[in-house]
Amino acid sequence: METFRPRLRRAAVIHVMRVFDISERLACRLVGLARSAFRRPLKGDTADDPDRALRAWLRAWARKHARRGYRRAYIDARNDGWVVNHKKIQRLWGEEGVFNHRRRPHRPARCPRHRAPYAKSTPHGQRTSVDSPVFISKALREWAIEVDLVFIPPGQPWRNGFIESFNGRLRDECSSVNQFYSLSHAKGLIGIWKEDYNTTRPHSSLGYLAPAVYAQKCTH
Secondary structure, three states: OOOOOHHHHHHHHHHHHHHHOOOHHHHHHHHOOOHHHHHOOOHHHOOOOOOHHHHHHHHHHHHHOOOOOHHHHHHHHHHOOOOOOHHHHHHHHHHHOOOOOOOOOOOOOOOOOOOOOOOOEOOOOOEOHHHHHHHHHHHHHHHHHHOOOOOOOOOOHHHHHHHHHHHHHHHHHHHOOOOOOOHHHHHHHHHHHHHHHHHOOOEHHHOOEOHHHHHHHOOO
């Protein structure tokens, strides 16, 4: 841990010293960083650092793409002309402390799971009101079969994995990091994100190519 994210650990020592008004020795002990490592200047802060320009590019890229990781940073770095492998990008990513953890909704430690009620009938042969969604789903399924539509069976959301993945990306990269003031404002921001998603954002499922680039190279 001494060499892991040194810039963040040094910043933590300085923050602890200022907030609690304690000595450097005690602050380093609380953070878990050796005093010699705290006082030694980082290689990225020196003038003779060969990766100084790449570090600056990486920080600027992380500010622009706040919810993406080092793998897509590596792809964009290669596209911009940097001769570098993914291991170096990963190392510099950690040294600069530009980790972008995904926001996940808070869930209780033990969340009970409820099973949907089965179809039941009253003693008089009438359907109960709690069964109505079940029969509505069956009616929609029969209607989809008649009009030749692909309909996901009720209770099987895993058959909709592609749209679930897209919804997660839209929520994580756009709706969760922006504040919409009106419907037109939301349409504009989502449109900008959609353009970037389809033309420039590398997709791992497409060999880290943008959908537009993949469509141009696709021959089947």
